[in-house]
Amino acid sequence: MTDLPANRPRPILFWFRRDLRLGDNPGLLAAARAGQPVIPVFIRDAAVEMLGAAPRWRLQQGLAALSEALAARGSRLILRAGPAAEVLAELAGETGAGAVHWTRLYDPEARARDARVSTRLQDCGIAAREFGGHLLFEPDSVRTSQGGAFKVFTPFWRAVQNRALPEPGAAPDLTAPAAWPESDRLADWRLDHDMQRGAAVVARYEQAGEAAALTRIARFLAADLADYETGRDRVAETATSGMSAHLSLGEVSPLTLWHRALAARAEPGGEAFRRQLVWREFAYHLMAQDPRLLESAWRPGWDHFPWRRDARAGTVLAWQQGRTGAPFVDAAMREMYVTGHMHNRARMIVASYLTKHLLCDWRIGQRWFEHCLADWDPAANALGWQWVAGSGPDAAPFFRVFNPALQAEKFDPDGQYRRRWIAEGQAHPPATALAFFDAIPKSWGLRADADYPAPIVNLKQGRADALAAYKEFNAGL
DNA sequence: TTTTGAGTTGTTCGA
DNA sequence: GTCGAACAACTCAAA
Numbered sequence: 001m002t003d004l005p006a007n008r009p010r011p012i013l014f015w016f017r018r019d020l021r022l023g024d025n026p027g028l029l030a031a032a033r034a035g036q037p038v039i040p041v042f043i044r045d046a047a048v049e050m051l052g053a054a055p056r057w058r059l060q061q062g063l064a065a066l067s068e069a070l071a072a073r074g075s076r077l078i079l080r081a082g083p084a085a086e087v088l089a090e091l092a093g094e095t096g097a098g099a100v101h102w103t104r105l106y107d108p109e110a111r112a113r114d115a116r117v118s119t120r121l122q123d124c125g126i127a128a129r130e131f132g133g134h135l136l137f138e139p140d141s142v143r144t145s146q147g148g149a150f151k152v153f154t155p156f157w158r159a160v161q162n163r164a165l166p167e168p169g170a171a172p173d174l175t176a177p178a179a180w181p182e183s184d185r186l187a188d189w190r191l192d193h194d195m196q197r198g199a200a201v202v203a204r205y206e207q208a209g210e211a212a213a214l215t216r217i218a219r220f221l222a223a224d225l226a227d228y229e230t231g232r233d234r235v236a237e238t239a240t241s242g243m244s245a246h247l248s249l250g251e252v253s254p255l256t257l258w259h260r261a262l263a264a265r266a267e268p269g270g271e272a273f274r275r276q277l278v279w280r281e282f283a284y285h286l287m288a289q290d291p292r293l294l295e296s297a298w299r300p301g302w303d304h305f306p307w308r309r310d311a312r313a314g315t316v317l318a319w320q321q322g323r324t325g326a327p328f329v330d331a332a333m334r335e336m337y338v339t340g341h342m343h344n345r346a347r348m349i350v351a352s353y354l355t356k357h358l359l360c361d362w363r364i365g366q367r368w369f370e371h372c373l374a375d376w377d378p379a380a381n382a383l384g385w386q387w388v389a390g391s392g393p394d395a396a397p398f399f400r401v402f403n404p405a406l407q408a409e410k411f412d413p414d415g416q417y418r419r420r421w422i423a424e425g426q427a428h429p430p431a432t433a434l435a436f437f438d439a440i441p442k443s444w445g446l447r448a449d450a451d452y453p454a455p456i457v458n459l460k461q462g463r464a465d466a467l468a469a470y471k472e473f474n475a476g477l
Numbered sequence: 478t479t480t481t482g483a484g485t486t487g488t489t490c491g492a
Numbered sequence: 493g494t495c496g497a498a499c500a501a502c503t504c505a506a507a
Contacts, residue, residue: 144505152484152504233486348486399499400487474500
């Protein structure tokens, strides 16, 4: 950075990570308001390499949308690959940038990386500034009366439900630098590579980007919020907010959703929806408190639960491939494979089936979801699995075993959801059910015109076995 | 320090 | 069909 004009203002780098939006992005707004050119950058670093196939594909969609949104405002998204500290230091050198802004993240890998980046930048005389925006409440701002961290959801909810929150920030105008640095081409990154045959199928069902998020939430608020408490359980309907992937990549901020739900004045649904946003907060607070939430049982002793091992490997495969013979479970697993999403209630049912009827370690399910879910989020996924398995904070009691058949009667009474995703046995299966066979690897050897598989486990027996295993485990705890 | 009330989403069984 | 109880005890959070 020797030959830079001395009189030109030094640009600010804005490092996008899981905040792929222009509106209500405090770090971006601060950069724009500083009156200097802003250079938006996304880095393909180890955190991107570690993503599962579906979330990495979804990231590509999100980056494409962000890039387009920036271009529409006369800006650009600069793409670079490599370790973030090196890339940012280098980019600052090329552009003469004096500061880097980004939005704070909370998982242990991101925190360690961001600490390294800060140090490296400061060593180069570049300011590193971190902003909030991924959460409604910073983890250390929600405390019990004794100053500790909440471990039960309801008191956590009560502590925050009436808090005044700032209004979301506007999408800023971004001043372009005198010259743009080089950028990789998004298509060359091939972030869709691991999806193979599935990428084209999932693409039919996914709308990525900030504009899509705002359109969808507007529809949800107008049509489904008032009846959210019961509507969100009917699995064949599109009565949920559909915000999970948008939130995961930060295409919309939780603050924006919070305020729009309040403004909609649709109770009691509005409160139920805000509770769901706070569940996301709760997961992040627990992860920030103890990152081991992501990999081991939160409840002491539960890492020694007698999960079944290799003898039942075939059952895990059947679960993953949607051929357990329990129609609700199979429909849900196929929905996930085809769309990259699974209805919230269905997630509980397939998780209960895996951990209880099949007595498989919850981490097996956690990893498969990490591979398949476009909306994958480290904190929410870990908490969800531990909650169902019984090893988590505020978890469901172990004897609460979902019966897939009964759940289907209650929440898919006319069988629409099951018919939508299971082709076998239907004379004219819908395109959704057939799409599964286009998406799966050929090595699975499944055919739409085969017979629907027989149950791999008797529901009554599976439940009894799970309760017996739990009882024995609990006696020795 | 002790006490008290409560805790996302279920199922089954018997009256 | 409907309803309440049992399923287990334990930990959390506040008074």
